Amino acid sequence: MKLVLVSLGLLAITACSNPFSGGSTTGKLEAMQVDTSQWNSMYAQSKEQALFHRRFKHKDIDSLIQLHKKRGSLQVDQIGKSVEGRAIYELAYGQGNKKVMLWSQMHGDEPTATMALFDLFNFLEGKGDGFDSIRQLLQENLTLHFIPMLNPDGAERFLRRNAQSIDLNRDARANQTVEGALLKKRAKEFQPRYGFNLHDQNIYYNVPGTQNPVTISLLAPAFNEPREINEVREGAMQIIVGMNEILQQYVPNAVAKYDDTYTPRGFGDNFQSWGASTVLIESGGLKGDPEKQQIRKLNFIIILNALIEIAEGSYENYDAKGYEAIPFNASQMHDVMIRGLSFGSDSIPLKSDIALRRGEQTVVGDYFVRGRVEDIGDLPESFGYDEVQAEGLHFQEGKLAPQALPNLAALTPEVAYDLLKKGFIGVQVQNLLPEQQGMLHQLPIQVYANPNFAPTPFVDLGGTANFYLADANGTLKYAILNGYLIDLSKPLAEVGLLKNRIL
Incomplete structure (x- = not known):
């Protein structure tokens, strides 16, 4: 079933196409104007006000996680500790048969999506605001597992690597770090069908041939050296097409693809090979947004939209060729x-x-x-x-x-x-x-x-x-x-x- 906006601003379940996503029931991709006012309303009421700059610490999110645990809508578990003993948490939502895993800040200086996840937690806990049908859709069709701030020691220093100076996103193969091994362990236990690998890229990428900085970079990582496309990777590509449809409404001509060279040590590449349609989101640059608060909002919107489309199955209506039309990052900013x-x-x-x-x-x-x-x-x-x-x-x-x-x-x-x-x-x-x-x-x-x-x-x-x-x-x-x-x-x-x- 498809989700549609009605004139009174409420949401109803219908067989029509989804204005949130811009997809079509025929499988033919059609450009559609997104009613951004609905997304703006959802975000405004969900934004976590305690996070307002990039350089927050583990203690800041730890206190928020304890509040979410008390509220009871999200299941909260401490699944391990970092090298320096900081707690690493997993938050779960929903009882559906489609399993989705999302993890952020495996690089300590890449916090944008962590803020967006806490905005999303607030949304999932909401009630009576006109968006309950979305929550019901997600609750009944998805089981969501979130790991925010996988690298709290790096976040403490605002550095990419962990306390042992190892890049966690190059530890999927060797599992030398406690944090990397923990992520792999949870993936093997949970066996997600979909994955979201959430990062920040430097602000000096531009859309090729333009002076537009890349605000959001997306990627369906390769699962092998030839960068073949199987059903799993194609699903990630289709999800990205839906994300790009919305992003063009907010930041036209400011979206690109990240380098898709196969990285056998990388977690995104390995999640893809493990059977999870995995989307990499890289938060880039936007003039006038040094603390990435607007880019945080875009993360919230495209992640929530993707979860809606996964719950519906409507992302399958996108033509994966739309993914190939997104240009790769240039680096001329x-x-x-x-x-x-x-x-x-x-x-x-x-x-x-x-x-x-x-x-x-x-x-x-x-x-x-x-x-x-x-x-x-x-x-x-x-x-x-x-x-x-x-x-x-x-x-x-x-x-x-x-x-x-x-x-x-x-x-x-x-x-x-x-x-x-x-x-x-x-x-x-x-x-x-x-x-x-x-x-x-x-x-x-x-x-x-x-x-x-x-x-x-x-x-x-x-x-x-x-x-x-x-x-x-x-x-x-x-x-x-x-x-x-x-x-x-x-x-x-x-x-x-x-x-x-x-x-």
Whole structure:
């Protein structure tokens, strides 16, 4: 049976096609407009408010899991412990004969889907909101097993690998880690027919031939070296076609496929070979969403939609050829692209493109960024989240404020921005307290205590990114501040969020 939206916003069971999925009963794929208002409503009432940034810890989800255990709609079991003794949980829902296993954060610095799973837990526990027919459908047709945060030790450090520096997603064959062995053990015991392998990819993938960052990357992993397609893998492809239909309504032309090279050590590839139609979801980048809260919402929607279609069996109506039409990731994105900037020296002038990237550095409970020059040259096929056409502009070295400020309290955002617009890329602050040394700030200027700090003297591959773009009259048009692009004609309110630290 198929699930359909009715005009009053309620859901009813009918034999018509499913506007949530865009499939058809004829097996012919038809493009359909999804009523996103329904998904938005489901998500708004289900979002777990306790998780609101990427760098949450095991203790944060542990407390939430205990709340879900008390509510009783989800069965909660501790199935093991990490190397450092942190609890690993499995949550179960439903009594149907279709078994589905979902696991997240096997890489500690890939938390987006973990947040979405807790949103989904809230939805499954809901009642009387107009969506009970969905819960009934899932409850009666599926048995769901979730393992959120498989790698809590990595999450504690916000690092990819576990406490033993092993990549859990390359441990499906050897089972050298307690966490990897636990996932394999639960898979063999549960024997799922469907699997969801939930990850984050870096934000520098783009849809080939476009400046669009890949917001969600999908994959039906190969189960053997030739990357053959059997019934199991084809099922994963069909599920992905349904996901892509919805994603195009939210992030058009921002979906791609992950590399499908067979990885005998990878869990997705092995789940596929074990008979579970397995979908890899990689959360990528979206401009203006550094904490991936919008991408989290997309995870919630496409996972829930896929579960509905599995419960109905309606995903089988998709033509798997639609999967092949999704392009593979390209890797040509940068944080900032400066096009056609004049720089070099008086004796040897140079006019070229410059690509900048910002790398995250983890500190206790937070992070800061370091901007650097990633590439220099003829880069028309490269793109930036922010771009500037620098025709008629030239590199201008920044200055240091001639007078140090007495303390941090004297450096307000307004003072900092005024200094920046006058050509001062950095300011020294005296009388810093010990706890203020190296602290983070969001001020639109570099703050330093170390007298050795210097602005960027010239553009150099791998070098720092603290300089200006000026016109022929010497008027400063843009500041490049720690890899951020700041349009100096805009008011302070439009500068945006910076993640700097005192140097």
